[in-house]
Amino acid sequence: MGFSIGQLEELLPELQEISDPALREGVLKAWALALERGGWQVSDLGKIPFTLLIPTGTSLLEHTRRVTRMARAVARERENVNLDYIIAGGLLHDVGKLLEYERRDGKVQKSRSGELVRHPVSGYALVLEAGLPLEVAHIVLAHSSEGEKVKRTPEAIIIHHCDFIDFEIAKGKESG
């Protein structure tokens, strides 16, 4: 591993809001696994675009943190929503993009792995491999169109919408 868990922890300050230490550790583990498998460095996280669908200056790291904070704000206004799952799910919803993308010819592009398996599915697998509960893996799996095939939990509904708010606004900016 070409980086320390401490470095990763510093980039994701929202982690500190997860009350369950095992959950916090699992989130870090899933990110570490994804970095390692995708061949990325921690310092790449601020440079990988959050989407390849539109030109964007927003990094995967910024998007991840923003969606997490937006979801946290929504969750605080609701009863019966698990805040730990919201923070963990927000921080992990796009972790599979580290496998979906690769740097080729100096450019971030879709990888072969990404052509075969979309990031909600590869992210789901990483999250389970990191030992996190199915409720968190479900948020990752269901945050995008894959979620239309299952019944989203309240936490997954919140992450799904916050993710699309960020994406739609970025899209709107691009098209003027």
Ligand SMILES: [Fe+2]
């Ligand atoms: Fe996504």
